[in-house]
Amino acid sequence: MIKKAKMSRPKYHMGQNTWFMVKIAWTSGEKKVIVLSLLSAVLSVALNLVNLYVAPSILSAVERHVPVGELMWTIGEFVLGLMFVSAASEYVNVNTLYGRISVRREIVARLNRKAATTSYPNLDNDQFRKLMAKSRECVKMNKSATEAVWTTLTTLSADLLGFLVYISLLTSVQPILVFIIILTAGSSYFIGNHVNGYEYRHREEEAEYERHMTYLSERARDLSAAKDIRIFGLRSWFSELYTKAMDAYTSFHRRAQGVYIWAKIADLVLTFLRNAVIYWYLVRMVIKDGLDVAEFLLFFTAASGFGEWVFGILREFHILYRQSLDISTVRECLEFDEPFTFEAGRTLRSERGRKYEIRLEHVSFRYPGADKNTLTDINLTLHPGERLAVVGLNGAGKTTLVYLICGLLDPTEGRVLLDGTDIRDFCRTDYYTMFSAVFQSFSLLAGTIAENVAQNDLEFDRKRVEECIEKAGLRAKVESLPDGYDTYLNREVYEGAILLSGGETQRLMLARALYKDAPFIVLDEPTAALDPIAESEIYQKYNELTRGKSSVYISHRLASTRFCDRIIMIDGAGISEEGTHDELMKLGGKYADFYEMQSKYYREGDADHGEEQQT
Ligand SMILES: Nc1ncnc2c1ncn2[C@@H]1O[C@H](COP(=O)(O)OP(=O)(O)OP(=O)(O)O)[C@@H](O)[C@H]1O
Incomplete structure (x- = not known):
């Protein structure tokens, strides 16, 4: 059973969204989009009018038995006119x-900017994530609403202009005709629209059938499924499932x-x-x-054509309505509320060499x-220049605490x-400029x-980059690469790019944090992804890495936190223990238990290993 998603009302209506697009074109230096769209509408009506008058005018000239030269001149004028307007x-x-x-x-650039700079909690907000995903669909292709809307606006303008020109022509003949044409073309449109909307109203159902068939045909070709299909003899089951899905899809159509x-x-009935x-x-x-015959032809063609303008106006308004829903989605995403203050807040410049204090109050x-x-x-002060370690079990809230300190969460x-x-x-x-960080x-x-x-990628201090890579212990690796520091990362984008191991990537992130020098x-x-030698190297260098800075260090390996000035243990939502390693060991609480447990494991591990070797 396919559930219908509940549609919320769009925040902006058609007029507001059209104005939004016009404003973007204007401010982004693409005024010509507006001018050319209007010009295109005018030319399209002009072309239609030349076509409308060509046959009746020639017929009238023939009826009046005008000299051949004049007839040729009339034909020539129309041919030239048609050529000029078409070109x-x-x-x-x-x-x-x-x-x-x-x-x-x-x-697209505005959406990217929003995604990259929005307040961190928004990235975890379902509504924002849905809006962002939908907005990306609305800007993806030429036929997406944010581009196709110009075609709609152009066609709609042409339809409205054509409607006005034809209405003045036809009311001079018979006003009642205008009324009848509007009525029949309008009815024809609304019936057609309602019926043709069947597919649109059932698009979820259709997509479900398509997804099902695609899944089955892809799985049948999938190498990882090939073994199961053969060993368990799944071929006939697959065929049966595919036939069922295909039958459902055919029956839908x-x-x-x-x-x-x-x-x-x-x-057909209404046109008749x-x-x-x-x-x-x-x-x-x-x-x-x-x-006369020429007038008859002119008015008959105009009356038939008038229906097209009416139909066109209704059709384009409908298309514009759907595109406007998409544009409204994009706008709602761009304007999504920011829980943090950015430009409106107090400016803050980190001063080189200055030490700051951070305090968490309740x-x-x-x-x-x-x-x-x-x-x-939580009440906690990170004193200027202090090295603070945060320890605790999985899920105790260590990373959350760090996010609060860094201002990623409030x-x-x-x-x-x-x-x-x-x-x-x-x-x-x-505020973010105050932090260098290596996250998980x-x-x-x-x-x-x-x-x-x-x-x-523009200007950077190459010497400092090399120093930071050296401090992070990655120099030998980088210098062994043919392109050294200019080696590309990410194979999805660059052919021949290299792939760093988890530990090497972590060192690179450390070098990045050092380079920022906040x-x-x-x-x-x-050090989670580092081998024991690399890990011990980082601990030994920790003083040097954090010199002149305040630091917060999270680790599960309690032995690695001994070199910090203070250790806090988070347990059951709050700080349960606090002090230096020695103080906490003396306290004999949870920290001491965990520390003993870890040391015992390593010692036993060593002993087992030793015994194994002896036997
Ligand atoms: N975005 C989120 N939404 C909801 N709950 C979350 C979110 N992020 C974390 N949590 C929950 O908050 C709790 C603390 O998570 P946090 O990542 O801060 O713990 P941690 O101590 O760093 O854990 P670990 O040692 O495993 O890294 C966990 O129970 C986690 O499930």
């Missing part, structure tokens, strides 16, 4: 394409075709009625008012939707203060090793 129209259409792509690209036939019949009425009126005018934090706090009533209760000022008052982007999940960009360390350094399990 101009083609020129405009070709030239409008790149501008439209540019406007769409501007929206048969149902849809059955519905469409009624739209066709309704359209409309033409019959037009013929009747015009024939009556020929008999009663002496309308800080509690609960993830949205969670039924209990991850952290409760407390649900309490405050985080930087030198006495609530960090919510600062521009958050400025890291991000390598498609660029060279040097660019990844400097986080910049007042605070945050290391969340920075």
Whole structure:
């Protein structure tokens, strides 16, 4: 059973979204998109009018027995007119394409900016994530709403202009004709629209059948499934499933075709009625008012064409309505509320060599939707220049604490203060400049090793990059590569790029943190992927790596936290123990238990190993 997703009302209507697109084109230096769209509409109506008048004018000249020269002149004028308008129209259409792509690209850039700079909690917010995913669909291709809307606006403008021109022509003949044509074309449109909307209304159902068939045919070809298919003799089961899916899909389309036939019949009947009425009126005018053949042809063609304009206006409004829903989605995503303050906050410049203090006052934090706090009533001061270790079991809240310190999350209760000022008052982007960090999940960009360390592809201090790579213990590896510091990372983008191991990547991230040289350094399990030798090397260098900075260090290996000035143990939502390694060992609490447990494991491991070797 396919569930229908509940559609919420769009925030912006058609007019507002059209204005939004016009404003983007205007401000992004693509004014010509607007001008060319209007020009294209005018040319399209002009072309239609030339075509409308060509046959009646020549017929009228023939009827009046004008000299051959004059007749040829009339024909020549129309041919030239048609050529000129068609060429101009083609020129405009070709030239409008790149501008439209540019406007769409501007929206893509805005979405990318939003995704990269939005407040961290938004990335965890379902509504924001859905809006972002939907928005990406709305900017993906030429036929996406943010580009195709220009075609709709152009066609709609042409339809409206054509409608006005034709209405003035036809009301001069018979106003009632105008009314009848609007009525029949309108009815034909609404019936057709309702019926043709069948596929749109059932698109989820159709997509489900398609997904099912694609899955089955892909699995049948999939190498990893090939063994099971053969060993377990799944071929006939697969065929049966595929036949069932195909039958369901065919039956869906048969149902849809059955519905469409009624739209066709309704359209035929209405067109027949409309033409019959037009013929009747015009024939009556020929008999009663002496309308000549050329005029008859002109008015009959105009009356039939008028229906097209009416139909076109309704159709384009409908398309615009759907595109407007997509544009509204993009706007809602771009305008998604930011829980943090950025430009409006106080500016903050990190001063080289200056040491700062961070204080957490009665800080509690609960993830949205969670039924209990991850952290409760934390009071903690990270003193200037202090090296603080945070330890605790899995899920105790260590990373969450670090996110609160770094300003990636805001407390649900309490405050985080930087030198006495609530960090919510600062521009958050400025606040982030205070931190160098190595998190558990890291991000390598498609660029060279040097660019990844400097986080910049334009200007960077190459010597400092090399020093940081050296400190992080990656120099030998980097220098062994043919392109050294200019070696590309990320094989998805660069052919021949290299793949670093987990430990090498972690060292690279450490080099990046060192290069940034911020007042605070945050290391969340920075040695988890390192081998014991590399890990011990980092511990030995820890003083040097964090010299002149305050640091927060998370680790599960308690032996590695001994060199920190203070250790806090997080347990059951709060800080349960606090002190130096020796103080905590003396206390004999959980820290001491865990430490003993780990040391025992290693000692026993060594003993077992030793025994094994002896036997
Ligand atoms: N985005 C999130 N939404 C909801 N709950 C979350 C989210 N991130 C973490 N949590 C929950 O918060 C708790 C603390 O997570 P956190 O990652 O801070 O723990 P940790 O002590 O760093 O764990 P580990 O040692 O495994 O890295 C966990 O129970 C986790 O499931």
